[in-house]
Amino acid sequence: NAGVMQNPRHLVRRRGQEARLRCSPMKGHSHVYWYRQLPEEGLKFMVYLQKENIIDESGMPKERFSAEFPKEGPSILRIQQVVRGDSAAYFCASSPPPSVGGYTDTQYFGPGTRLTVL
Amino acid sequence: SQQGEEDPQALSIQEGENATMNCSYKTSINNLQWYRQNSGRGLVHLILIRSNEREKHSGRLRVTLDTSKKSSSLLITASRAADTASYFCATEPSFSGGYNKLIFGAGTRLAVHP
Numbered sequence: 316n317a318g319v320m321q322n323p324r325h326l327v328r329r330r331g332q333e334a335r336l337r338c339s340p341m342k343g344h345s346h347v348y349w350y351r352q353l354p355e356e357g358l359k360f361m362v363y364l365q366k367e368n369i370i371d372e373s374g375m376p377k378e379r380f381s382a383e384f385p386k387e388g389p390s391i392l393r394i395q396q397v398v399r400g401d402s403a404a405y406f407c408a409s410s411p412p413p414s415v416g417g418y419t420d421t422q423y424f425g426p427g428t429r430l431t432v433l
Numbered sequence: 434s435q436q437g438e439e440d441p442q443a444l445s446i447q448e449g450e451n452a453t454m455n456c457s458y459k460t461s462i463n464n465l466q467w468y469r470q471n472s473g474r475g476l477v478h479l480i481l482i483r484s485n486e487r488e489k490h491s492g493r494l495r496v497t498l499d500t501s502k503k504s505s506s507l508l509i510t511a512s513r514a515a516d517t518a519s520y521f522c523a524t525e526p527s528f529s530g531g532y533n534k535l536i537f538g539a540g541t542r543l544a545v546h547p
Contacts, residue, residue, distance in 0.1 A: 346532065346533070348535075356540075357521050357523075357540050371532070422466075422478070423478065424475050424477075424478070427474075
């Protein structure tokens with residue numbers, strides 16, 4: 316069972332370009348989370364998606380950022396018109412649906428995509 | 434300040450010594466998790482402790498949780514150079530809506546010297 320996969324691992328963009336980050340969850344996982352990590356900081360929650368639905372995007376900047384998790388294919392985090400402040404590591408995590416009784420399961424993280432904006 | 438604050442920010446020890454890292458948080462939680470991150474790499478899940486648990490062990494790791502003080506500690510016994518990494522605590526707040534929306538601290542950077 317492959318782990319969470321993210322690509323590309325490293326992405327360099329110039330200011331004003333678009334960045335597309337992909338995440339393939341673990342097999343059987345229908346929940347995907349995106350986090351952003353600035354240098355020397357912890358991860359900050361951005362968005363939580365289930366297949367074809369955005370459940371919680373409270374951590375996502377209102378402009379230029381969007382996320383999707385289509386019925387088929389990976390989850391995509393899209394950043395339009397990137398700026399230098401978008402340079403960070405972006406991590407995707409997946410988990411199965413909560414078990415009976417409401418306990419959520421461990422989140423499994425991908426290796427991250429390191430975005431550098433020149 | 435944010436939920437899930439670790440202390441110390443940095444810890445430097447010799448191989449064989451024990452390393453203790455602490456985490457404090459602000460809101461009521463469903464669970465608290467510890468992760469390790471090697472420099473420039475992804476996160477590795479170490480251990481999850483639920484709000485109704487007080488202590489958990491996994492190999493050389495021991496985690497405690499005190500919900501009355503809203504704090505947790507991670508103890509790594511008999512440390513090795515390979516334990517050198519950043520360690521993060523992450524909490525799932527009770528208000529997270531039934532899904533695993535984690536709030537991370539800034540981490541403790543552990544250096545274990547041979």
